[in-house]
Amino acid sequence: MTTPHVEHHIQLLEHLRTILVAVADAEVVPENHHALFIERFDDMVARLRESTEDLYMGQDIISQVFQRYPQIAHLVPRDLLWFFGGDCLHFMPDEEIDKFQILEERRFEALEKGEDFNWAQELQLMFMPEDTPKQ
Template identity: 85%
Template sequence: MTTPHVEQHLQLLAHLRTILVAVADAEVVPENHHALFLERYDDMVSSLRESSEDLYVGQDIISQVFQRYPQIAHLVPRDLLWFFGGDCLHFMPDDEIDKYQQLEERRYQALENGEEFDWNQEIQLMFMPEKAPEH
Protein backbone atom coordinates (compact mmCIF):
# COMPACT_ATOMS: atom_id res chain seq x y z
CA MET A 1 0.00 0.00 0.00
CA THR A 2 1.38 3.39 -0.94
CA THR A 3 0.99 6.57 1.06
CA PRO A 4 -0.53 9.68 -0.54
CA HIS A 5 2.98 11.18 -0.61
CA VAL A 6 4.39 8.22 -2.56
CA GLU A 7 1.30 8.10 -4.79
CA GLN A 8 1.85 11.72 -5.78
CA HIS A 9 5.40 10.91 -6.82
CA LEU A 10 4.21 7.88 -8.76
CA GLN A 11 1.98 10.26 -10.72
CA LEU A 12 4.97 12.50 -11.42
CA LEU A 13 6.91 9.45 -12.59
CA ALA A 14 4.05 8.55 -14.94
CA HIS A 15 4.16 12.09 -16.34
CA LEU A 16 7.93 11.87 -16.82
CA ARG A 17 7.50 8.54 -18.59
CA THR A 18 5.17 10.15 -21.15
CA ILE A 19 7.89 12.71 -21.83
CA LEU A 20 10.47 9.95 -22.26
CA VAL A 21 8.20 8.14 -24.71
CA ALA A 22 7.72 11.36 -26.66
CA VAL A 23 11.50 11.72 -26.93
CA ALA A 24 11.66 8.27 -28.52
CA ASP A 25 8.73 9.02 -30.81
CA ALA A 26 10.58 12.10 -32.03
CA GLU A 27 13.48 9.78 -32.86
CA VAL A 28 15.89 11.89 -30.86
CA VAL A 29 17.53 8.86 -29.20
CA PRO A 30 18.60 5.40 -30.41
CA GLU A 31 15.58 3.11 -29.97
CA ASN A 32 17.41 0.01 -28.69
CA HIS A 33 19.01 1.75 -25.71
CA HIS A 34 15.90 3.75 -25.00
CA ALA A 35 13.67 0.66 -24.84
CA LEU A 36 15.98 -0.94 -22.28
CA PHE A 37 16.03 2.26 -20.25
CA LEU A 38 12.22 2.44 -20.25
CA GLU A 39 12.09 -1.18 -19.12
CA ARG A 40 14.35 -0.35 -16.15
CA TYR A 41 12.23 2.74 -15.50
CA ASP A 42 9.04 0.67 -15.41
CA ASP A 43 10.67 -1.89 -13.09
CA MET A 44 11.68 0.92 -10.73
CA VAL A 45 8.13 2.31 -10.67
CA SER A 46 6.70 -1.16 -9.97
CA SER A 47 9.14 -1.65 -7.10
CA LEU A 48 8.26 1.76 -5.71
CA ARG A 49 4.58 0.78 -5.66
CA GLU A 50 5.51 -2.14 -3.39
CA SER A 51 7.95 -0.31 -1.13
CA SER A 52 9.54 3.10 -0.90
CA GLU A 53 12.21 1.92 1.52
CA ASP A 54 15.04 1.66 -1.03
CA LEU A 55 15.21 4.66 -3.34
CA TYR A 56 18.69 3.99 -4.75
CA VAL A 57 17.46 2.58 -8.08
CA GLY A 58 15.21 5.63 -8.48
CA GLN A 59 18.16 7.92 -7.77
CA ASP A 60 20.13 6.15 -10.47
CA ILE A 61 17.30 6.26 -13.03
CA ILE A 62 16.49 9.95 -12.48
CA SER A 63 20.19 10.84 -12.65
CA GLN A 64 20.40 8.93 -15.94
CA VAL A 65 17.51 10.97 -17.33
CA PHE A 66 19.69 14.07 -16.91
CA GLN A 67 22.72 12.34 -18.44
CA ARG A 68 20.98 10.57 -21.33
CA TYR A 69 18.37 13.18 -22.20
CA PRO A 70 19.73 16.64 -21.38
CA GLN A 71 17.21 18.13 -23.82
CA ILE A 72 14.38 17.30 -21.39
CA ALA A 73 16.18 17.97 -18.10
CA HIS A 74 14.12 21.12 -17.57
CA LEU A 75 10.93 19.01 -17.77
CA VAL A 76 11.86 16.65 -14.92
CA PRO A 77 9.60 17.50 -11.95
CA ARG A 78 11.74 19.00 -9.18
CA ASP A 79 9.77 17.02 -6.59
CA LEU A 80 11.27 13.82 -8.00
CA LEU A 81 14.79 15.09 -7.40
CA TRP A 82 13.97 15.79 -3.77
CA PHE A 83 11.97 12.56 -3.31
CA PHE A 84 14.78 10.32 -4.50
CA GLY A 85 17.54 12.44 -2.95
CA GLY A 86 21.14 11.22 -3.10
CA ASP A 87 22.81 11.98 -6.42
CA CYS A 88 19.61 13.63 -7.67
CA LEU A 89 20.30 16.55 -5.34
CA HIS A 90 23.31 17.47 -7.50
CA PHE A 91 20.80 18.74 -10.07
CA MET A 92 19.24 21.20 -7.59
CA PRO A 93 20.67 24.54 -6.48
CA ASP A 94 21.32 25.01 -2.76
CA ASP A 95 18.49 27.50 -2.24
CA GLU A 96 16.01 25.04 -3.74
CA ILE A 97 17.31 22.26 -1.49
CA ASP A 98 16.85 24.57 1.52
CA LYS A 99 13.22 25.22 0.57
CA TYR A 100 12.50 21.52 0.13
CA GLN A 101 14.13 20.82 3.49
CA GLN A 102 11.83 23.37 5.15
CA LEU A 103 8.86 21.85 3.35
CA GLU A 104 9.81 18.35 4.48
CA GLU A 105 10.13 19.54 8.08
CA ARG A 106 6.65 21.05 7.89
CA ARG A 107 5.30 17.80 6.43
CA TYR A 108 6.78 15.72 9.25
CA GLN A 109 5.48 18.19 11.84
CA ALA A 110 1.98 17.92 10.38
CA LEU A 111 2.17 14.10 10.37
CA GLU A 112 3.40 14.13 13.96
CA ASN A 113 0.46 16.30 14.99
CA GLY A 114 -2.04 14.20 13.02
CA GLU A 115 -2.80 17.15 10.75
CA GLU A 116 -3.53 17.14 7.02
CA PHE A 117 -0.68 18.18 4.76
CA ASP A 118 -1.28 19.10 1.13
CA TRP A 119 2.13 18.76 -0.53
CA ASN A 120 1.03 20.49 -3.75
CA GLN A 121 -0.43 23.48 -1.96
CA GLU A 122 2.60 23.80 0.28
CA ILE A 123 4.93 23.61 -2.74
CA GLN A 124 3.05 26.45 -4.40
CA LEU A 125 3.25 28.56 -1.26
CA MET A 126 6.93 27.77 -0.71
CA PHE A 127 7.98 28.64 -4.23
CA MET A 128 5.81 31.72 -4.75
CA PRO A 129 7.81 34.82 -5.59
CA GLU A 130 8.64 36.94 -2.57
CA LYS A 131 6.72 39.87 -3.97
CA ALA A 132 4.01 39.37 -6.54
CA PRO A 133 3.86 42.01 -9.27
CA GLU A 134 1.31 44.70 -8.64
CA HIS A 135 -1.29 45.62 -11.26
Protein backbone atom coordinates in the same frame (compact mmCIF):
# COMPACT_ATOMS: atom_id res chain seq x y z
CA MET B 1 -0.90 0.72 -0.45
CA THR B 2 0.96 3.95 -1.02
CA THR B 3 0.65 7.14 0.97
CA PRO B 4 -0.67 10.33 -0.67
CA HIS B 5 2.91 11.67 -0.59
CA VAL B 6 4.28 8.67 -2.48
CA GLU B 7 1.30 8.65 -4.85
CA HIS B 8 2.01 12.30 -5.72
CA HIS B 9 5.54 11.35 -6.75
CA ILE B 10 4.34 8.31 -8.70
CA GLN B 11 2.08 10.63 -10.68
CA LEU B 12 5.07 12.86 -11.40
CA LEU B 13 7.01 9.79 -12.55
CA GLU B 14 4.14 8.83 -14.86
CA HIS B 15 4.24 12.33 -16.33
CA LEU B 16 8.00 12.07 -16.80
CA ARG B 17 7.51 8.71 -18.53
CA THR B 18 5.19 10.31 -21.10
CA ILE B 19 7.91 12.86 -21.82
CA LEU B 20 10.49 10.10 -22.21
CA VAL B 21 8.23 8.21 -24.62
CA ALA B 22 7.69 11.41 -26.61
CA VAL B 23 11.46 11.83 -26.91
CA ALA B 24 11.69 8.35 -28.44
CA ASP B 25 8.71 8.99 -30.71
CA ALA B 26 10.49 12.07 -32.01
CA GLU B 27 13.44 9.76 -32.81
CA VAL B 28 15.81 11.91 -30.79
CA VAL B 29 17.43 8.92 -29.07
CA PRO B 30 18.50 5.43 -30.24
CA GLU B 31 15.49 3.12 -29.78
CA ASN B 32 17.35 0.01 -28.54
CA HIS B 33 18.88 1.72 -25.50
CA HIS B 34 15.77 3.77 -24.85
CA ALA B 35 13.48 0.72 -24.68
CA LEU B 36 15.69 -0.87 -22.02
CA PHE B 37 15.74 2.39 -20.09
CA ILE B 38 11.93 2.65 -20.16
CA GLU B 39 11.74 -0.96 -18.97
CA ARG B 40 13.98 -0.12 -15.98
CA PHE B 41 11.96 3.05 -15.38
CA ASP B 42 8.72 1.03 -15.25
CA ASP B 43 10.32 -1.50 -12.91
CA MET B 44 11.41 1.30 -10.59
CA VAL B 45 7.86 2.72 -10.47
CA ALA B 46 6.41 -0.74 -9.77
CA ARG B 47 8.88 -1.25 -6.90
CA LEU B 48 8.07 2.21 -5.54
CA ARG B 49 4.39 1.27 -5.39
CA GLU B 50 5.36 -1.65 -3.14
CA SER B 51 7.91 0.07 -0.90
CA THR B 52 9.92 3.24 -0.45
CA GLU B 53 12.53 1.48 1.67
CA ASP B 54 15.19 1.55 -1.06
CA LEU B 55 15.20 4.66 -3.25
CA TYR B 56 18.60 3.94 -4.82
CA MET B 57 17.13 2.65 -8.09
CA GLY B 58 15.08 5.84 -8.40
CA GLN B 59 18.16 7.95 -7.72
CA ASP B 60 19.99 6.10 -10.47
CA ILE B 61 17.13 6.37 -12.98
CA ILE B 62 16.52 10.09 -12.40
CA SER B 63 20.26 10.82 -12.59
CA GLN B 64 20.37 8.92 -15.89
CA VAL B 65 17.53 11.04 -17.25
CA PHE B 66 19.79 14.08 -16.83
CA GLN B 67 22.75 12.28 -18.41
CA ARG B 68 20.94 10.53 -21.28
CA TYR B 69 18.35 13.17 -22.13
CA PRO B 70 19.80 16.60 -21.33
CA GLN B 71 17.32 18.14 -23.77
CA ILE B 72 14.48 17.36 -21.32
CA ALA B 73 16.31 17.98 -18.03
CA HIS B 74 14.33 21.18 -17.50
CA LEU B 75 11.10 19.15 -17.67
CA VAL B 76 12.01 16.80 -14.79
CA PRO B 77 9.81 17.74 -11.81
CA ARG B 78 12.05 19.13 -9.08
CA ASP B 79 10.05 17.19 -6.48
CA LEU B 80 11.50 13.98 -7.86
CA LEU B 81 15.05 15.16 -7.25
CA TRP B 82 14.20 15.87 -3.62
CA PHE B 83 12.12 12.72 -3.18
CA PHE B 84 14.87 10.39 -4.36
CA GLY B 85 17.69 12.44 -2.84
CA GLY B 86 21.26 11.16 -3.00
CA ASP B 87 22.95 11.94 -6.32
CA CYS B 88 19.76 13.63 -7.55
CA LEU B 89 20.48 16.53 -5.21
CA HIS B 90 23.52 17.42 -7.34
CA PHE B 91 21.06 18.71 -9.94
CA MET B 92 19.50 21.19 -7.49
CA PRO B 93 20.93 24.54 -6.37
CA ASP B 94 21.44 25.03 -2.63
CA GLU B 95 18.62 27.58 -2.41
CA GLU B 96 16.17 25.05 -3.80
CA ILE B 97 17.43 22.34 -1.45
CA ASP B 98 16.88 24.70 1.49
CA LYS B 99 13.27 25.29 0.46
CA PHE B 100 12.58 21.58 0.08
CA GLN B 101 14.14 20.96 3.51
CA ILE B 102 11.74 23.48 5.08
CA LEU B 103 8.84 21.87 3.25
CA GLU B 104 9.87 18.41 4.43
CA GLU B 105 10.08 19.64 8.03
CA ARG B 106 6.57 21.07 7.74
CA ARG B 107 5.34 17.74 6.39
CA PHE B 108 6.84 15.79 9.29
CA GLU B 109 5.39 18.26 11.81
CA ALA B 110 1.94 17.78 10.29
CA LEU B 111 2.33 13.99 10.36
CA GLU B 112 3.39 14.08 14.02
CA LYS B 113 0.30 16.13 14.86
CA GLY B 114 -1.94 13.83 12.82
CA GLU B 115 -2.79 16.67 10.46
CA ASP B 116 -3.24 16.46 6.71
CA PHE B 117 -0.47 17.87 4.57
CA ASN B 118 -1.00 18.63 0.90
CA TRP B 119 2.53 18.39 -0.52
CA ALA B 120 1.59 19.73 -3.96
CA GLN B 121 -0.21 22.77 -2.55
CA GLU B 122 2.51 23.55 -0.02
CA LEU B 123 5.16 23.15 -2.70
CA GLN B 124 3.37 25.62 -4.92
CA LEU B 125 3.17 28.13 -2.08
CA MET B 126 6.82 27.59 -1.14
CA PHE B 127 8.08 28.35 -4.64
CA MET B 128 5.73 31.23 -5.36
CA PRO B 129 7.59 34.43 -6.24
CA GLU B 130 8.09 36.74 -3.24
CA ASP B 131 5.88 39.52 -4.64
CA THR B 132 2.89 37.21 -5.30
CA PRO B 133 0.09 37.46 -2.72
CA LYS B 134 -0.38 34.15 -0.89
CA GLN B 135 -3.85 32.92 -0.10
